[in-house]
Amino acid sequence: MTPHRLLSALLLVAAPAFAADDDAAAICTEAEERYAEMFGQPSSAVGEAEVVLMYKYNFCPAELTVQAGTTVRWVNVDKRTSHSVLLKDGSEPESDRLFPEEFVEMTFLTPGQQNYLCGPHWETQNMIGMITVEP
Numbered sequence: 001m002t003p004h005r006l007l008s009a010l011l012l013v014a015a016p017a018f019a020a021d022d023d024a025a026a027i028c029t030e031a032e033e034r035y036a037e038m039f040g041q042p043s044s045a046v047g048e049a050e051v052v053l054m055y056k057y058n059f060c061p062a063e064l065t066v067q068a069g070t071t072v073r074w075v076n077v078d079k080r081t082s083h084s085v086l087l088k089d090g091s092e093p094e095s096d097r098l099f100p101e102e103f104v105e106m107t108f109l110t111p112g113q114q115n116y117l118c119g120p121h122w123e124t125q126n127m128i129g130m131i132t133v134e135p
């Protein structure tokens with residue numbers, strides 16, 4: 001097992017436990033409130049994409065299941081911190097650093113699991129997420 005593969009395996013194990021954490025749930029509730037303040041509507045009102053919020057070193061939700069062909073929009077609702085989105089399979093280049101109120105979108109065509117991370121914070125803050133694409 002190469003070091004990179006080992007790291008991937010470790011992240012796969014860590015992600016579900018982190019998502020179930022009560023702190024993460026509280027952070028995600030706050031993130032949604034931030035979104036509503038910023039954009040004047042709930043994130044669920046976005047019809048053309050599934051929204052993942054980036055807040056306090058968490059992706060909200062950390063795990064998301066979508067149908068193939070779905071566009072996912074990552075929105076930074078932090079106050080000062082910038083984040084990025086990097087798919088671990090390398091099929092897309094890392095996004096630009098997203099500053100508060102900025103977003104990036106990616107469309108998922110291929111069924112399977114896509115682990116991703118925030119370039120600046122995955123290692124120190126465990127800022128990682130997963131998209132499951134269903135056929």
Ligand SMILES: [Cu+2]
Binds near residue numbers: 083119121127
């Ligand atoms: Cu980050």
